[in-house]
Amino acid sequence: MARSKVQVASALQREDEYLFGWDPMPGIVSVWAQRDGQAVIWQRINGRIVNHTEQYRPWVLATSLRDLAHLGDALQPVNERKPGKVLVRYHKLKGPEKSYSYLVFARDLPTLEQAILNGAITRLKKPLNSLMEIGDDYYRVGVVEQYLMGTGRVYFRGMNYQDLHRLQFDLETTALDPHRGRIFMVAIRDNQGFELVLDAPEPDDEAVLISRLCSIIQERDPDIIENHNLFGFDLPFLEHRAMAHGISLEIGRRGGSMVLESYPETLAVGPDARKRTRYSVAGRELIDTLDAVRRHDYVVRDMPSYGLKDVARYFGIASPERVYIEGAEIFETYRSQPALVRQYALDDVTEVDGLSRRLLGAPFALAGMAPRRYERLASAGPAMGILEPILVRSYLRAGAALPYQAAKQSAEDGLHEGGAVHLFAEGVAEHVVKADVASLYPSLMRTFQIGPACDRLGVLLSILGRLTDLRLTHKAAAQTISDLSGEANPHIATQAAMKILINAAYGYMGAGSMALFADGQAAGEVTRRGRTILTQVLDSLRQRGMALIEADTDGVYFAVPPDWTVEQERKLVSEIGAQLPVGIRLEYEGRYRAMLSHEVKNYALLTYDGGLIVHGVALRSSRAEPFGERFLRKALKCALLGDIQGVADAYQETVQMLRQRQFTASDLATRVRLSKTPEAYRLTRATHQEQAYEALLNAGRTHWYPGERIRFYKARNKTVVWLPDETEEAPVSDDWRERVRTGRSSQTPTNLPQHAEVAKRRDYDVEHYLHVLVTSYAARLRKAFEPADFEQLFRIDAQPGLFDEPIENIQPRWIRCSQDL
Known part of the structure; x- marks a missing residue:
């Protein structure tokens, strides 16, 4: 039976409420809900920011009321009004008995949680500290989600992405680790035409720079704060250096808490999900464009790296006049050419803005559907x-x-x-x-x-x-x-x-x-x-x-x-x-x-315009040495074109460059992410030595942390050498607060090798890297050739064999359709 127009309209309205919520409140740019039952809502109305505070009732879903029965008359259904003080109310939801059929709520979350815990402790006869310890009888979400789900509101209703006021800032530091370095520059810009670079030429200037950055953020009052690797580097480094100076990072919006807050989370984007420190602040959404890049590459699987410069080139947003400076040379360049480094820093934040415009439109749209903070949807x-x-x-x-x-x-x-x-x-x-x-x-x-x-x-x-x-x-x-x-x-x-x-x-x-x-x-x-x-x-x-x-x-x-x-x-x-x-x-x-x-x-x-797309870990690796990656991409392209002489030339050229030491340590370094603490590695070191940790110990480093990414190479004396790489993805140690409090930060050696010195060395183990070239890179072309042809093409000694084919007779292992055969 055909549905009437009224029925169709009603069904569409219901589906739209499912998908977009139902409350029409426009222009929400941030929500800061708290456990005490208060929520602050910031709206952008006609370009101006307004905020107001509302009471909401924190809630939990429960399968039964058995852990709340001890409250007696202090527990009442939502539609009853018995005399006496009511601590918890509930709403019976329609559905099967064995389901989350009770919505229980109170004026504040601590009261609700404690009431449940008291009953569960009595029932289970064991101590409990949180609802998570009870089991799966309770279902709950974060306080902002509780507020948004309960009200049917969502972010950004009636807004376009360009309506947001977005600010980008980027730190330039003398080292990646705040144990060893400090902030000497910060570039700031926003999408309303503001640009500024703050300098701290001397160590004593750093505290003033940090305070000034906080003031500028409050003055500009952005809805969004963005950077590339914001959570992995800039915010933790800023937090740790501010702590060292006794400065409170007050970058929030008036009407809520001004201070930056942090908590651990598990990054749920891509196959390399891992723990990190997450940051939030009232009234502003914090966006890390590195999350958006990882999400994009999880789909396309063809990005050369996640570093800002490579990503900007990949998306075509890098300016032809963009200034490039090696990470380890930035501070030294600043001493002699400060204007050049200032332009470099401004180019960084300009590219972050370009990445945001390129990749954050979809999370912005999702925030108009899902009852979560925009900053969480960007990485969820x-x-x-x-x-x-x-x-x-x-x-x-x-x-x-x-x-x-x-x-x-x-x-x-x-x-x-x-x-x-x-x-x-x-x-x-x-x-x-x-x-x-x-x-x-x-x-x-x-x-x-x-x-x-x-x-x-x-x-x-x-x-x-x-x-x-x-x-x-x-x-x-x-x-x-x-x-x-x-x-x-x-x-x-x-x-x-x-x-x-x-x-x-x-x-x-x-x-x-x-x-x-x-x-x-x-x-x-x-x-x-x-x-x-x-x-x-x-x-x-x-x-x-x-x-x-x-x-x-x-x-x-x-x-x-x-x-x-x-x-x-x-x-x-x-x-x-x-x-x-x-x-x-x-x-x-x-x-x-x-x-x-x-x-x-x-x-x-190989695309028809000559582009190369490489997909899958068998042909790509996060550990890749740059010299091998360059060879492999060149050889792959030649093989796909049927240019066997080109494949042979690419290989022999790389062999000769290795033998003549034309590569630098930076070209040969392997990059790995550490997974063990120093204590954990010491327990296994006697029976199983791992090169990454040995490289750090050889350099005099006794402190590192899981999640840190390092580079190292193998020198001609068979030792492994740490290359203190100033990359864009290095996280900051989560135990810095404790190190500052206890004074142990001074225990970090001050005589560690400088990146610029190590990166240019040519004392690598030639035979080792010849072996790496064949087994780690040329081997990825094995499926492209018949076994005998492969062995002939990638012979290390380059001496012709008695039964070698003329190079012009070698062909790839072709896959042909039957119409060609």
């Missing part, structure tokens, strides 16, 4: 960090109980069978096409209405459908607007944000014990149908004589005849897509001049 995982808060808010709005056993049951059911992954051929293919089933898993969920059984209201599927429709609307709108006008940017950002959520829906449903609305069986049904779709696509390509290379749920790579045009390629994809079920779209993703297929999800692509 899209499933647990964004989708789940939206689902929880929707259930609370409907007065519905949240599922309790679903996640546990999903975990007990075990892992469901995942998507199909195929490697059909290894070697080099020319004229490669990628076809992609657009958002395969979410499309299957929507087309066949596969959602979590525990989602009684159907919110996830409802959100998924609305997101898909709205994304297509924004995508179409962006395509009709000129790129030069800038009017397309909000549409581009919004559709990108929606794509993030759409693609997270399946992963959330299959997340097992992590997700409140998990359903492993439903996730398994999605992957089953996905495998069927992929098999259908592959069979169709085989029947048409295409050379299959690799396939998974992200798409399929295949080679086409060399004389095919892009129109023929598109027609092929369109014909195969037309045979798929309604709602499933096969899209033409792109074409490449050549591809090296190394192993599953590890490949190199």
Whole structure:
């Protein structure tokens, strides 16, 4: 039966409330909620900032009231008004009995938590200090999330990204570690035309610089404070140096706490999730563009590094006049050319602004949907960090109980069978096409209405459908607007944000014990149908004589005849897509001049304009020595072009440069992230020595910390040498506060080697690095050649063998489609 217009409108309104909240309060740029039940809200209205304070009732979701029964009449339902003092009220939510069916709340969070703990201590007969120790009978979120979920409000309603007042600042320091260095310069700019560089030429000037920075932030009063590696370097370094001078970092907004606060968190972006210190301040959102870069590379997997300069070049936002100075030489350059270093520092913050405009539009749009602070959404995982808060808010709005056993049951059911992954051929293919089933898993969920059984209201599927429709609307709108006008940017950002959520829906449903609305069986049904779709696509390509290379749920790579045009390629994809079920779209993703297929999800692509894309850890490594990376990229490109002489020349050139010591220590240094404390390493050192830690000890360093990234190289006397690299990603020690309090900061050696001295050394172990060249870099080309050809090309002694082929006879291991054979 067709629905009436009223029913359709009502359904759309409900879906929009699920997705965007329901309170129309405009222009929220920050919320600072506290455990005492007060929340400060800052709004940008007509370009001006206003703030007000509200009372809210902190809450917790519970499966029962048994731990609160001891309160007697001090515990009452929300709609009763019995005489006497009420400490805790509750609202019974609709749903199964064994669920989070009680919303309990109080005037302040400490009162609520203590009341629950007192009852749980009596029931469990053991001491307890937090609700987390009770088990999974309680579900809670942060205080800002509680406020936003309860009010239906979100950030930035009615705003565009350019409406935000964003300020960037960047520190220049004499060393990376505040034990050894200080701040000698800070560059500040904002998106309203303000620029300033503060100097501290002498150590005694540092305290004045820090105080002045705080004053400028208060005077400029930005909504957002940004920098690249803000949490990993600038804020901890600033905090530690301020502490050394006894300065309070008052950079917050009036109306709330002015002082910078910090707490530990686990970074949930990318495969290298790790712990770090997180910072927050009332009234302003703190954004680290390094988080946005990691998120971007987690999708594209082709960024050369995460350093600001490389990233700026990657995105094309680096100015041709940009000043470049080696990190270790910045302070020395400042002594003789301070104006040059000031320009260098301003170029840094200018590029941060460019990164923000390029990458933060999607998190800005997400903040208009999810009930979380903008600064948290910029680094949050899209499933647990964004989708789940939206689902929880929707259930609370409907007065519905949240599922309790679903996640546990999903975990007990075990892992469901995942998507199909195929490697059909290894070697080099020319004229490669990628076809992609657009958002395969979410499309299957929507087309066949596969959602979590525990989602009684159907919110996830409802959100998924609305997101898909709205994304297509924004995508179409962006395509009709000129790129030069800038009017397309909000549409581009919004559709990108929606794509993030759409693609997270399946992963959330299959997340097992992590997700409140998990359903492993439903996730398994999605992957089953996905495998069927992929098999259908592959069979169709085989029947048409295409050379299959690799396939998974992200798409399929295949080679086409060399004389095919892009129109023929598109027609092929369109014909195969037309045979798929309604709602499933096969899209033409792109074409490449050549591809090296190394192993599953590890490949190199050569674009028709000469660009090289390297994907997968088998061909890329965070430990990479620069000399090897340069060789590998050059050799890869030659191999993909079929230029075997070029491959041989790249290799022999690198061998000769090593033998003639034309490389510097900086070219050869290996970069690693430390995982052990000094104490932990000393326990294992006698039986298992590790080069990274030995390099530090050899340099006289006895203090380091997990998470620190260092570089070292192997010298000709077989010792490992630490290269004190002034990089942009080095974190600051979390124990600095304790070291300052106890006076132990002075124990750090002052005679440590300087980066500039070590970086230019040429005393490396030549034979060691020749071995590294072959086993770590040339070996990544092994799948491109037949074994005998590979051995001939990458022989260290370069002496011709009796049975060597003429170089012009050597060919890559070609992958051809049947029409070429």
